[in-house]
Amino acid sequence: RIDGKRLWDSLMAMAQFGATPKGGVRRLTLTDIDRQGRDQFRAWCEALGLTVRVDAIGNMFARREGRDPARLPVLMGSHLDSQPSGGKFDGALGVIAGLEVMRSLNDLNIVTEAPIELVNWTDEEGSRFGRSLMGSGTWAGIYPIEMTYGLQDPEGVRVEDALDAIGYRGEHPAAPFPADAYFELHIEQGPILEQESKQIGIVTGAQAMIWYDARIVGQDAHAGTTPPSARKDALVAAARVIGLVDRLMRDRGEDGRGTVGYMQVLPNSRNVVPGEVKFSVEFRHPADAQIHGLGDSFPAEAQALMAGTGCTLELTELFRLPAQPFDASCVDLVRQAASRLGFPAREIVSGAGHDACYVARHVPTAMIFTPCKDGLSHNEEESIEPHEAESGCQVLFEAVVARANR
Amino acid sequence: RIDGKRLWDSLMAMAQFGATPKGGVRRLTLTDIDRQGRDQFRAWCEALGLTVRVDAIGNMFARREGRDPARLPVLMGSHLDSQPSGGKFDGALGVIAGLEVMRSLNDLNIVTEAPIELVNWTDEEGSRFGRSLMGSGTWAGIYPIEMTYGLQDPEGVRVEDALDAIGYRGEHPAAPFPADAYFELHIEQGPILEQESKQIGIVTGAQAMIWYDARIVGQDAHAGTTPPSARKDALVAAARVIGLVDRLMRDRGEDGRGTVGYMQVLPNSRNVVPGEVKFSVEFRHPADAQIHGLGDSFPAEAQALMAGTGCTLELTELFRLPAQPFDASCVDLVRQAASRLGFPAREIVSGAGHDACYVARHVPTAMIFTPCKDGLSHNEEESIEPHEAESGCQVLFEAVVARANR
Numbered sequence A, B: 001r002i003d004g005k006r007l008w009d010s011l012m013a014m015a016q017f018g019a020t021p022k023g024g025v026r027r028l029t030l031t032d033i034d035r036q037g038r039d040q041f042r043a044w045c046e047a048l049g050l051t052v053r054v055d056a057i058g059n060m061f062a063r064r065e066g067r068d069p070a071r072l073p074v075l076m077g078s079h080l081d082s083q084p085s086g087g088k089f090d091g092a093l094g095v096i097a098g099l100e101v102m103r104s105l106n107d108l109n110i111v112t113e114a115p116i117e118l119v120n121w122t123d124e125e126g127s128r129f130g131r132s133l134m135g136s137g138t139w140a141g142i143y144p145i146e147m148t149y150g151l152q153d154p155e156g157v158r159v160e161d162a163l164d165a166i167g168y169r170g171e172h173p174a175a176p177f178p179a180d181a182y183f184e185l186h187i188e189q190g191p192i193l194e195q196e197s198k199q200i201g202i203v204t205g206a207q208a209m210i211w212y213d214a215r216i217v218g219q220d221a222h223a224g225t226t227p228p229s230a231r232k233d234a235l236v237a238a239a240r241v242i243g244l245v246d247r248l249m250r251d252r253g254e255d256g257r258g259t260v261g262y263m264q265v266l267p268n269s270r271n272v273v274p275g276e277v278k279f280s281v282e283f284r285h286p287a288d289a290q291i292h293g294l295g296d297s298f299p300a301e302a303q304a305l306m307a308g309t310g311c312t313l314e315l316t317e318l319f320r321l322p323a324q325p326f327d328a329s330c331v332d333l334v335r336q337a338a339s340r341l342g343f344p345a346r347e348i349v350s351g352a353g354h355d356a357c358y359v360a361r362h363v364p365t366a367m368i369f370t371p372c373k374d375g376l377s378h379n380e381e382e383s384i385e386p387h388e389a390e391s392g393c394q395v396l397f398e399a400v401v402a403r404a405n406r
């Protein structure tokens, strides 16, 4: 059995890197805080005798050899980066639980048939550079690395330079290598497991999503002298689009998701009619058809709202992630582990995107969810109980070892 | 006659402090760039033999003695601070033209009966600390200095500390002293003079305005997992208020003004439902009654829009500036000067707030407007012609000297 106290202590130790006054974490990808968290993770892995390698996009792989040199590795992991005001568990749980699996294997002197690799994917959150699942997406070949390297954060820092600045541009190619399976443990980030008193979510897949960058250009003008007829107010125009995104979400009922989470107003001065607004738009739905439908109709509907504002709208589709079903045999290993351990469990579709979605394109994949308080995530108050972390980690251990020894 | 070339050269020299790549100026009040501009201004004044004093809010007064020690000074001036992306002339024209008046008086060996003082008012723009006309408003006793000192910029820097940091907290009290008149030259910042091919605006007064701080609080949540019914999206709620402000403006026809110029979204991440939005709201109108009517009705109308959003709105009224008529005899001196010099002129009401509005509560006041290209201001492309600056400065010279020698 894994050691729940050791798991919790390491989770709390990792949460020190970027700890916020409100009890959350701000560990934005490829910042110096992220580097500190990575260095700690690497040190923990090396202390266990694991071999750590880093690829060209900063993904970290910590390998424990198996008995049979011909067997492909079983992967497990998640991400150590966080939202700007995120919680202690989103991502970190999956990585630190993987570390606890490695520690338990060492304690128990288990040598698995297949090697096992623990992964820390770079920039899962996407809030800094505009592509969620950036590290796994680059590894999976969704994003050509030259494209990823050129992405910039709002301050104009490029991914490539950010990698170099923290010393995590590795020499291994960021490309899929043959692997036997991938398992990712994550908090649910929603309310379902908690509401139904389930300890384990057997994740059968993830919903579809589409992300946009939007930019509305009007004209900076004096708020006191510029009459209504002469205004080109980019914020008034953006407010219309925000209303549209909300309406399109609600038109799709409780399964709909539509969010403007990021907005920058220029020049952002009280007595200046805003001449430019940049913002993000995203939609999600379990059904691919809904997302493709929105991808077809939303740009024209948003453009139509510019009529009479004097403003122009540029809309750039950043990516579409289709709904991703997971591998039946891997999902079954999760189901069996939960059942063997006697944890109340249910099948669930992920509302969030996860690195597992891109890994699944090359490697048989499954995920394990644990409940989180009030379904809150992407919030500094995100919270889980130690016994929930322990249960999730135990299921991860069983699934990974079963796969590695099959 | 004043020296148009010298005036223009000094305007261009001042525009170097905070020059932006797009040809505008970013010289935010009480920053180090502002200090550099102030130091240059002080050096120019002292080179003319003027005595410079600074008051407790950083207003600068450069005095040229008159023949009669019993006479009260005639004041002229404007402001050297700018918008975050402002132009070269908003404010600077009035100060540098005042400097040219002083230089011309020296060149012509004129000793006026009354002393003349040239003023650079602190923080006219209001974009950093949320109160426009902050320096003149403190001087005029509208804002108690302890209140002004405690105002903070978005980074939490207090006015008092910003003054100390640039060494411009002076020892003279920031309080009205007896003065005979105040004249302020400014660009119109609107299109009227240009459209009617007038060289000079004889400003008869300024319109009323009201400013608010708004804060909407909802709840940060994951954009992928949080269903419509569980969202408390502060940005969706703010978008409704933006629409309301625009509608209330348009309901009042071409005289109406309503602007949300500043907005900050938290945590401002693409895949997080925004839990908090802070923004500014302002309304303006030539009629006091309209502004008081909005002050009575807008807060309740905005509150009503929160219904069903799960969010709460806090609205803080920052100030109300009533419509301010200027002094008939001073306005007449401007009219006479324009006529004597043969400049096409018309009467005009200012759409912008000016330091003159607060000074007028204690001192007989008038303003002179000059045209600006396309009526554009609070914009880096703000632009005027050298001959327009020269004409305005010549009218200022005539009006000030006439008043000082009456």
Ligand SMILES: NC(=O)NCCC(=O)O
Pocket: A090, A124, A125, A126, A132, A133, A189, A351, A352, A353, A354, B222, B223, B224, B271
């Ligand atoms: N798990 C998670 O929060 N991923 C971030 C990407 C997304 O927005 O779904």
Ligand SMILES: NC(=O)NCCC(=O)O
Pocket: A222, A223, A224, A271, B090, B124, B125, B126, B132, B133, B189, B351, B352, B353, B354
């Ligand atoms: N003149 C000017 O732009 N003043 C700033 C204060 C205002 O918003 O009217």
